[in-house]
Amino acid sequence: MKPIDFPQSTKVLQKPSTMSDNECSSLHVWNDGKQCVSCWKPTFKERINILFGGKVWLGVLSGKTQPPVFVSGKAVFNKQPLKDRISAFLSEAKESIIEAWESLAGAAKHPDKRKHFIVGAIIALVVGVLFGALVGFIAGSLAGAIKEWWDSKGHGTVELMDFVFTVIGALCGALVALMICALFNINSVLSWLLK
Secondary structure, eight states: OEEEOOTTOOEEEOOOTTSOTTTOOOEEEEEOSSOEEEEEEOOHHHHHHHHHHOOOOOOOOOSSOOOOOOOOSSOSSOOOOHHHHHHHHHHHHHHHHHHHHHHHHHHTTSHHHHHHHHHHHHHHHHHHHHHOHHHHHHHHHHHHHHHHHHIIIIISOOOHHHHHHHHHHHHHHHHHHHHHHHHTTOSOHHHHHTO
8 A cells, every 4th residue: 555645634754764765655644733644545456455355454663562543444534525525536536447457457468367368268258159148257257266266275376367367358258259149149059959
């Protein structure tokens, strides 16, 4: 997560001179003399981990003790006007979409991700033509989930992006299966054979 500036911040806490920029950065905070409040923005991958893992870890580099702290998923200040909130939401959504796209584009350069995409597409295409596009998509996605579950049992490395690329491949394969079935005016090969 990265600390970000926010409209209510009243001062900037500078990093300790003994730490490098990689270890610590300046921190914008709101301070009323009793507490400091900062705002942190998770990366796209961290948001997915929070969504599915349900945990946020807090570390305080304070030596032998931990001062009282709190973590909140909601803004701790008075609500902004609706127009400002909508504008902020759209701005965050745009940033998230750009970040997700850049993350996917970076991951797509790895041969392993392309293999996951191809396997998901092939499974969805074959199953989709035989049993229908939705069943094909579910089968391709389920194959990705089962592969990551298998990896989690010590047979490989669990990676969220592997699953994401398998699902994207399954979506593409299911769409091709849907087009093939539409071209031949059938719901699926199996339903056509059973007629």
